[in-house]
Amino acid sequence: MYGIVNKAIEGLVTTNFGEEKWETILEESGVDHDVFSGNEIYDDKITFDLAIAASKVLDMSLSDVLIAFGKYWVLITAKKHYGSLMDTGGQTLREFFTNLPNFHSRVMLLYPNIKPPEFDIEDISENELKLKYFSRREGLTDFVHGLILGLGEAFDITVETHLIQGRKDGLPYDEFLVKW
Numbered sequence: 576m577y578g579i580v581n582k583a584i585e586g587l588v589t590t591n592f593g594e595e596k597w598e599t600i601l602e603e604s605g606v607d608h609d610v611f612s613g614n615e616i617y618d619d620k621i622t623f624d625l626a627i628a629a630s631k632v633l634d635m636s637l638s639d640v641l642i643a644f645g646k647y648w649v650l651i652t653a654k655k656h657y658g659s660l661m662d663t664g665g666q667t668l669r670e671f672f673t674n675l676p677n678f679h680s681r682v683m684l685l686y687p688n689i690k691p692p693e694f695d696i697e698d699i700s701e702n703e704l705k706l707k708y709f710s711r712r713e714g715l716t717d718f719v720h721g722l723i724l725g726l727g728e729a730f731d732i733t734v735e736t737h738l739i740q741g742r743k744d745g746l747p748y749d750e751f752l753v754k755w
């Protein structure tokens with residue numbers, strides 16, 4: 576994945592737990608880099624090793640690390656650093672979800688070699704939808720859980736979400752119910 580992802584993990588840790596914890600996590604991960612360049616592509620294993628090391632060092636479950644990372648990705652990486660791109664996603668939470676399937680086609684103008692996620696949205700009612708997440712990667716289900724919660728926070732709305740069914744059931748996608 577592009578280094579921006581690893582830089583975001585670093586940002587999440589240093590902002591909430593301090594530089595020293597990040598140094599410990601880097602050491603624990605065995606990752607052979609101490610600086611990441613946002614525009615360079617790194618092996619996916621590095622990202623997963625960093626998340627696993629963070630869970631050990633911070634004494635959090637991997638699932639909680641990925642949820643926190645998803646929220647950070649939306650609220651800090653995306654909203655703070657790519658505010659105008661995020662604005663193209665929609666003016667309301669509902670609009671943002673409706674436009675989400677096309678979002679990474681705009682991200683690809685900045686990161687052309689990205690392997691983007693795919694989303695499919697099915698409306699259920701005014702405040703409820705189903706979100707399907709397709710990925711070429713495994714292990715990011717909880718990250719998406721955090722992204723959904725982060726989008727709620729970005730629009731100042733309390734969102735509830737849970738996985739209805741997914742890859743753990745042998746499907747080629749994860750399906751979340753999202754309510755607000």
Ligand code: HEM
Pocket residue numbers: 576577579580649652653654657660661678679682686688689690691692693709710711712715719722723726
């Ligand atoms: C301006 C904001 C955003 C930028 C610049 C951005 C950029 C990226 C980049 C560079 C990656 C790494 C993939 C790779 O290198 O192959 C990625 C992955 C991902 N992004 Fe975004 N993204 C943004 C917003 C969002 C939002 C709002 C969501 C969903 C709510 C999202 C969901 C994901 C997911 C799920 C992945 C993991 C990819 C996979 O499943 O393989 N991103 N994004």
